Structure formats: C-alpha cells, structure tokens
Amino acid sequence: MKVNWRxxxxxxxxxxxxxxxxxxxxxxxxxxxxxxxGCVGLVPIGSLGESATLSFEEKRELLKVAVQAVGERVPVIPGIAALSTAEAVRLAQAAEEVGCSGLMVLPPYVYSTDWREMKAHVDAVIRATKLPVMLYNNPPAYKTDFLPEQIAELASEHANLEAVKESSSDVRRVTALRALLGDRLNILVGVDDCIVEGIQAGAVGWIAGLVNAFPVESVALFRMAQEVREGRGDRARLDALYAWFLPLLRLDTVTKFVQLIKLTQEMVGMGSARVRPPRLEVVGDELETARRIISHALEQRTQLPL
Structure with a gap:
C-alpha cells in the first residue's frame, strides 16, 4: 500500500x-x-506506544493486529527502535512480513554518538526492507540530532526515504529541510503543541499524541491549519480551536507524556491510564493538575468551532 504522509x-x-x-x-x-x-495512517510501537517495555514477540503481535484491524484502508507504519542495529533490522523485517506499509526509523536506544555511527545504524535499517521510510528525529528524547544536512545526505542515498518526523520542537528545522530538499521529503511534525506553526512553515503531516483521546478535534485542527496556510481558511476558527487544544497538546511535551495522554484517554472513555513500569501512573498534585486541565477542556468541548 502506498503511504499517504499528508x-x-x-x-x-x-x-x-x-x-x-x-x-x-x-x-x-x-x-x-x-x-x-479521518486519520490517514497508524504509527504503533513508537515512544508513545511504550516500545522500550515491549518484547519482540509483543511488538510483532501488535503489528499483526493493527494490520488486520485496518485492512487496506490506511497504512501501518511502526516505530523501529532497539538497543542494537541487528535487533532493529530484525524488527523492520518482521514489520514487512506481517504486512506493514512503511517504517518509522529511530536512532538506537541508549547509545548516542557521532554522525558516522548513527548514519550506519539507520542505513542498515533502511536497507533491510523495500518499505517506504520515515526518519524520526527527536534529539531531546534520544540524544541524537539528525541535522538538516545529514537528512539531505540520507535522502540522496535512499530512494525509499520518503519522510522525516521532526520532533526537535524547532519549526526552523522545517524551513531548513524545505530549503535544502524542496518537496523531496514529506515533513511531519512530531510535537503536538507546535503543529499549527509547523504547518505554516511547510510541514504536511502530523504524528500526533493527543489524537488518541481527541481524534475528531485533531483532524479538524490539522485541516484548518492547512486551509489557512493555503489562503482559503478561517483564521479565527483555527485560533479558537488551537487555543482550546493547546493546554492538552502541551501534555505531549513533558517527561510523563505517556502517562498523561493515557490518563486523557481514560477520562474521555477511550482507554485506560495503565502503563508499564518503570513508568507509573501519575498521582497526587500531578494527577490533580492534569485532571483539571482535561476536565476544563471537556467542559468547553461542545462549544468548539469544528
């Protein structure tokens, strides 16, 4: 299946x-x-999917279930991350075997070093299958920063590198990538609370977190931001929806983003707050603060300009 990154x-x-x-x-x-x-694809077993706490067999089964659940409607594009290059290659090949349509390739867990070693790692994973690939750049989480010039180098060497998930929180990276590559790569925003700014800078997709609890609102926000960038949207409606959404979207930008997004799912009735250790569910003041943010958003939900 052809991947729609947009x-x-x-x-x-x-x-x-x-x-x-x-x-x-x-x-x-x-x-x-x-x-x-209205989502155009699924990205399982990534950071938000608690990939580091899952066994290889669990990851493979999750991918099989996702592919069976969506059929030919949208692509499944799993996160490919591991401690070793060999394990990442094995996971990429397993993803292709069970019917995934693309891969989101991460740098290795824990070990972060220079461009020569990090390039060798992602090179090996990209070459392991014929699937379309999205490179995941998240320097705050993985301590490896794929610079625009390095991403351009990878793009020149791998025809199946089709996209980059940019999670540096710096929208200037979107501008820099477009300046270097034009439309060669699809640029997707990976940080929830800069999605509108990212689209204005030229991003075409959103790897979203709070969508797990608010899918209709997420799709509407993305659509409105696109329309405004194209000069045919209603800026006031976009601003109103973004202002409502931002306190929630900021839950995606902190260390306990997994716990907070799952708590949000539980509060909207679509999931459980349960996480796997070493993560623990939030408690005390942290829990009460999060509940206030989520409850306030739910109180205002019926007034949204969707």
Whole structure:
C-alpha cells in the first residue's frame, strides 16, 4: 500500500490489562476508531506506544493486529527502535512480513554518538526492507540530532526515504529541510503543541499524541491549519480551536507524556491510564493538575468551532 504522509497519523498507545499484559482486543478497536475519525495512517510501537517495555514477540503481535484491524484502508507504519542495529533490522523485517506499509526509523536506544555511527545504524535499517521510510528525529528524547544536512545526505542515498518526523520542537528545522530538499521529503511534525506553526512553515503531516483521546478535534485542527496556510481558511476558527487544544497538546511535551495522554484517554472513555513500569501512573498534585486541565477542556468541548 502506498503511504499517504499528508494528514494526521496517531502515534498510537499500547493498552494494558490489569495484569500488565497487552489488551489486543481494545488495541484493534482503538486502531479502527482512529481511522474512522479521518486519520490517514497508524504509527504503533513508537515512544508513545511504550516500545522500550515491549518484547519482540509483543511488538510483532501488535503489528499483526493493527494490520488486520485496518485492512487496506490506511497504512501501518511502526516505530523501529532497539538497543542494537541487528535487533532493529530484525524488527523492520518482521514489520514487512506481517504486512506493514512503511517504517518509522529511530536512532538506537541508549547509545548516542557521532554522525558516522548513527548514519550506519539507520542505513542498515533502511536497507533491510523495500518499505517506504520515515526518519524520526527527536534529539531531546534520544540524544541524537539528525541535522538538516545529514537528512539531505540520507535522502540522496535512499530512494525509499520518503519522510522525516521532526520532533526537535524547532519549526526552523522545517524551513531548513524545505530549503535544502524542496518537496523531496514529506515533513511531519512530531510535537503536538507546535503543529499549527509547523504547518505554516511547510510541514504536511502530523504524528500526533493527543489524537488518541481527541481524534475528531485533531483532524479538524490539522485541516484548518492547512486551509489557512493555503489562503482559503478561517483564521479565527483555527485560533479558537488551537487555543482550546493547546493546554492538552502541551501534555505531549513533558517527561510523563505517556502517562498523561493515557490518563486523557481514560477520562474521555477511550482507554485506560495503565502503563508499564518503570513508568507509573501519575498521582497526587500531578494527577490533580492534569485532571483539571482535561476536565476544563471537556467542559468547553461542545462549544468548539469544528
């Protein structure tokens, strides 16, 4: 299946049962809910999917369930991350075997070093399959920063490198990539609270987090931002929706973003706040603050200009 990078692609969460096992039934339902709301693809087993706490077998099963749940409607583009290059290559090949349509390739967990070694890692993963690839640049989380010039170098060497998920939180990176590459790569925003700014700078897609709880609102926000950039949208409506959404979107930008997004899912009735250790659910003042933000947004939800 050809990957459509232009739209909202959920970095989909991994649901857990009370005993810590994966709730595959709910995961399938959640995948379907996302695409019924207008999302153009799914990105499972990424950072928000708690990939680092999943076994290889669990990752493979999640990908099988996602592919079966969505059929030919949208592509499944899993996060490919591991401690070693060999494990990342194995996961990329498994993803292709179970029917995924693309890959989101990350630098290795834990080990971060110079461009020569990091390039060798992503080179190996990109070459492991024929699937379209999106490079994931998230220097705050992974301590590896793929600079625009380095991304351009990869793009010149790999025809199947089609996109980059830019999560540096610096929208100037979008501008720099477009200046170097034009339309050679699809640029997607990976930080929720700069999506409108990213689209204005030229990004064409959004790997979103809060979409797991607010898919309709996420798709509407993306569409409005695109329309405004193209000169045919209503800026006042976009500003009103963004102002409502921003306190929620900022939950995606902190260390406990997984816990907070899953809490939001639980409060809207679409999921559980359960996470896998070493993560723990938020408690005390942290929990009350998050609940106030989410509750206030829910109170205002019926007034949104969708």
């Amino acid at each position: 739209g909202v692609l959920p970095a989909i969460t991994t649901p857990f049962m009370e005993d810590g096992s994966i709730d595959y039934t709910f995961f399938a339902q959640h995948c379907q809910w996302m695409i019924e709301a």
